[in-house]
Amino acid sequence: MKAALWIAIASVGALATGAIALNRDEPVNSFWLILAAVCIYLIGFRFYSKFIAARVLALDDNRATPAERLRNGYDYEPTNKWIVFGHHFAAIAGPGPLVGPVLAAQFGYLPGTLWILAGGVLGGAVQDFIILFASLRRDGKSLGAMAREEIGKVGGYVALITVLLIMVILLAVVGLVVVNALVGSPWGAFTILATMPVALFMGIYLRFVRPGKVLECSAIGFLLVLLSIFGGQWISLSTYAAAFTFSGITIALAIIAYGFLASALPVWLLLAPRDYLSTFVKLGVVFLLAVGILIVRPELKMPALSRFVDGTGPVFAGKVFPFVFITIACGAISGFHALISSGTTPKMLARETHARYVGYGAMILESFVAIMAMIAACVLQPGVYFAVNSPGAILGKTAEAAVATITAWGYPVTTEQMATLAHRVGEATLFSRTGGAPSLALGMAQIFSATGGGDAVLGFWYHFAIMFEALFILTILDAGTRVGRFMLQDLAGNLYKPFGRVSWMPGVIVSSALVVLGWGYFLVQGVLDPLGGINTLWPLFGIANQLLASIALCVATTILIRMHGAKYCWVTAVPLAWLVTVTFTAGLQKIFSPVPRIGFLAQANLLTGRSAFNARLDAAVTAVFLILVTVILLDSLRVWASILSGANQRQVRESAFVQSQLSAEGL
């Protein structure tokens, strides 16, 4: 009976995948995408993750986890597996799985969707699961600590420096997403500005008025944020609109100043209350989007494959291989997840077998979020999608020129259509709103408004989606700046002791300023880039993130080789080989391609002054990423060869076995 059920799921999955893959020229209903995804996830979870859990990792519930052995009531605490699942998912879900698929939709819905499904099930979920397991067996150690132990000191330091560099690029690119979403939008700018005093109010409320009442305080904060969306609408229609209409560079400078202040201010005042609020809003919106898509089941207007698979795409340049893999990023596999899987989560797991649900399962859910983002982008008319996501330098200076360019590509759109849409969502224009956030917000707004309210609520939902994206991106910006500051202080503390003290004010100010200047420089560069910045920064971020995943997979492969020799190392070695191939191809193309829109050096040769310097800097940053990962890869190969040849003993570095005393109840 069970076998018949799984055969049915596999057949439906194959049918649905066939329907989305083989269909040409006719609109496809998004339900087929959902059906294909759900069947593939079920099969991946039921069979592949079970195989990894039972054969490869040999999870053992008799073995006490760090949460049980080191229980301290704070970070080490055995927790119900579904609670840990929600906690872990909230921690891994960022803007990446939302923005990446939206940008990758320029190739059509098919390439990105196939990579989200295959990469998620065979790569991302495997990485998260095995790193979580490894950390679980090593007292909750971090990825850097495991890299040092398993591969060597060089690997550990390379991992630390890579994380710091990636954070700089990440913060710049997410900052750019916010800038592009708020440029020339008084409604959006007012709403986001209003979240600042709301967060300050929440901080004071939680500290002095009702200490400890986080849920109550977040509920009040949410109501105030909703009010600010209505306030933004009123502002946009009033004479104050001009006062809240900002240029890209003004918003970028404001975000940089904000990043510096938020990093230096006490956490309880601004960062923590907004983090609570953005976590709840994020989970709520993901849930609402899933419900909305299931109710509306919209048709995908984007073709399966667009003409831009040849590399001439206006959103970002480069052929479908390798750039679709770089662009999707976190929706399929993310190096940053390895930091979470070796951070808080292993300290909360009550049983080893829960690692399968949390590590593998949460990544599957994140992959599903990426599928929903792909759907939200592809429900837009392709002409509208390209009008929103293409930079002005490609489309032309006027609305007429823009629609003529896009229509000539084979994706008809009219100025009236764009003007009506902009009016309905309360924006002056929707042309060249690059970065992914506005088109995602448009798609989400169409889905939400189709569940009830129609055009009358389109503007509200559009700005709700913009608020949701900006809210948690800003939280990442200030939390990321703070983490970067700690890392820098940690490194600089080796040279000058007081700098290492996180409460030493001169150290706090200097290190915060350095981190902010680091990502701020790339952010301003992106804002001034005539191609919209995303063309440069998103691939750079994608390459960096996938290279961090390569480091995590190097650690995971080393651990599997220490456990079983060569027998099961393919589980992580195959995704590793694929990632290395893809990221090195993309990285080398970004540096050396003779096409100026792709290759940084070719771009630099065409430019002068600061722009030429920026292009060379981008080439240098990409080269540094590739070199760092080459170092760790060679170091890993050396370790693997020495173990497999028998030159070194196959030593598994796990904590000693302790019998679990926990009862199964409530876990």
Added chain:
Amino acid sequence: MTFWRYLRALLRELSDETAYERHLALTGSAHTGAEWKRFSDERHRAKYSRARCC
């Protein structure tokens, strides 16, 4: 665990309210503003020194 019980438990965990209760039980303290301040400062120090996901 029913869905609503799970949702409530998850929200309380994400909001650190459950962790605060554990802290009170562990230290044998009563809830006061000062105690919350002590707990949340320690909690946030650990939470915001870790890399955030993208």
